Amino acid sequence: MKKVTxxxxxxxxxxxxxxxxxxxxxxxEHPALEMVDQMQQAWMAGDDAKVANFLSDDFKSYYGSxxxxxxxxxxxxxxxxxxKSLPEMLSYVSLKPTEGAYPDAIExxxxxxxxxxxxxxxxxxxxxxxxxxxxxxxxxxxxxxxxINTLINYxxxxxxxxxxxxxxxxxxxxxxxxxxxxxxxxxxxGAFENSDFETAYSFLDEDCRFISLELPEGETMDLQQIKxxxxxIWQAYEFNSIDVIGYPDYLEYDLGDAKVVQSWWxxxxxxxxxxxxxxLPAMYIHDFNDEGKIVSSSAYLSTKxxxxx
Numbered sequence: 421m422k423k424v425t426x427x428x429x430x431x432x433x434x435x436x437x438x439x440x441x442x443x444x445x446x447x448x449e450h451p452a453l454e455m456v457d458q459m460q461q462a463w464m465a466g467d468d469a470k471v472a473n474f475l476s477d478d479f480k481s482y483y484g485s486x487x488x489x490x491x492x493x494x495x496x497x498x499x500x501x502x503x504k505s506l507p508e509m510l511s512y513v514s515l516k517p518t519e520g521a522y523p524d525a526i527e528x529x530x531x532x533x534x535x536x537x538x539x540x541x542x543x544x545x546x547x548x549x550x551x552x553x554x555x556x557x558x559x560x561x562x563x564x565x566x567x568i569n570t571l572i573n574y575x576x577x578x579x580x581x582x583x584x585x586x587x588x589x590x591x592x593x594x595x596x597x598x599x600x601x602x603x604x605x606x607x608x609x610g611a612f613e614n615s616d617f618e619t620a621y622s623f624l625d626e627d628c629r630f631i632s633l634e635l636p637e638g639e640t641m642d643l644q645q646i647k648x649x650x651x652x653i654w655q656a657y658e659f660n661s662i663d664v665i666g667y668p669d670y671l672e673y674d675l676g677d678a679k680v681v682q683s684w685w686x687x688x689x690x691x692x693x694x695x696x697x698x699x700l701p702a703m704y705i706h707d708f709n710d711e712g713k714i715v716s717s718s719a720y721l722s723t724k725x726x727x728x729x
Contacts, residue, residue, distance in 0.1 A: 443529050450525035456535045456560050457523070459568065464515045464541075466507035468500040475499070476567035484559070484574040499571075510543040510552070518555055535560040548586035552579050592674050599670040601708050605681045606664065608714075613662040615654060621647070625713040632719045657698075657726070661688040665701075679708040691726070700725050 447453070455474060462470040480493035494502075506513070517523065521538035528534065536559050543552040554576055561570035596602070604623050611620035621643070629640040641649070668683035687700040702721035706714045 444527045447525040447527070448522070450535075452525045452533055452535050452560075452562055452566070453523050455566070456537065456568070460515055460537070460539070463503050464506070464513045466504055468504040471503050472496070472500055474568050476563050476565070476569040479567075479569050479571070481571040481573065483577075484557075484572045485577070509546055511546055513541070513543040515539050515541045515556075531561075532564070533562040535562070545583050548583050550579060550583045550586060554579060593672045596670040596672070597667055599681075601679060601681050601706075601712060602668045602670050602683075604708075604712060604714070605668060605683055605704070605706055609662050609664070609685065613659055615659070617647070617650070623714055624717075625709060625711075625715045628713075628715055628717060630717050630719070633721070634723060656692055658690040658692060659687065660690055660697075662686070663688065679710075681706045681708065689726070696728070698725060698728060 459471055459474040462474075475496050477496065479496040479499065481499050482491065482493045516539060518538045518540045523535060523537040526534045526536070537557070539556045539558070541552055541554055541556055544550070545552065557574040559570075559572040559574075560568050563569045608620050608623040611617070624643060626643060628643050630642070630646050631640055635641070663686045665684040665686055668681055671678070671680045671682070673680070682703065682705050685702045685704070687702060689698045689700065690696070691698060700721060700723075702719060704720070705716075705718040707716035709715045
């Protein structure tokens with residue numbers, strides 16, 4: 421039985437290896453790599469005349485993730501117009517290989533020479549200010565004369581969608597200067613000023629998350645942590661007054677259906693250890709749920725002021 425098992429394993433391995441069939445060669449150094457790099461840098465510079473020298477007359481460019489079965493691609497003339505307009509559309513353009521990646525030249529037995537690149541592009545769109553900071557994967561097919569006759573692009577289209585959406589004005593909800601959610605924030609601050617913690621915390625959802633400039637990125641605090649932190653602050657400082665600056669805004673967004681109060685405050689405190697008077701400016705962004713409870717609190721302030729000598 422053991423001999424049969426070993427023989428079966430050997431036959432399986434031989435069968436597995438017999439399925440391999442070489443279809444060409446991959447090159448780390450190749451004239452096509454240099455040519456594609458020169459073409460791409462001319463493209464980023466908006467040099468349509470130089471780019472044209474690298475393209476065949478029957479050149480076509482495609483977006484690789486396009487699911488339209490009737491797609492025709494972009495011909496040479498249209499592509500060169502796009503290249504020429506690039507400096508008018510974008511500033512601070514750079515295109516470099518993605519960190520850790522490098523281009524390949526592949527000479528296929530059946531379908532000729534291809535170059536594949538993995539690059540990272542950065543730019544600022546001139547009209548809208550949208551920042552492009554994104555990877556691109558491109559496939560270039562060369563004809564027998566060494567010209568590029570096919571370009572296939574793969575990239576995340578979201579940033580270009582944002583550029584398109586930003587071409588015209590669009591409303592994204594309604595701003596209120598008087599609203600019950602504003603009232604809730606003011607009542608909460610008034611309760612904190614008077615050390616009425618039971619009332620102050622009643623405006624918060626039990627699963628509320630708290631964000632601060634002083635927390636490490638991505639970290640939040642929960643309600644129990646906030647209660648413990650506040651207990652220490654109130655033991656060390658007397659809250660003389662919490663005053664609103666200007667007026668709060670309540671924003672009801674169309675996108676995401678968010679309900680947000682943003683407000684500006686001055687905390688006037690006395691440090692109990694030495695009687696020093698302190699003023700702490702703060703901005704808050706409070707997100708509300710449909711039941712009128714605060715589910716997220718973002719604080720923009722610096723508690724280093726409290727350590728003033």
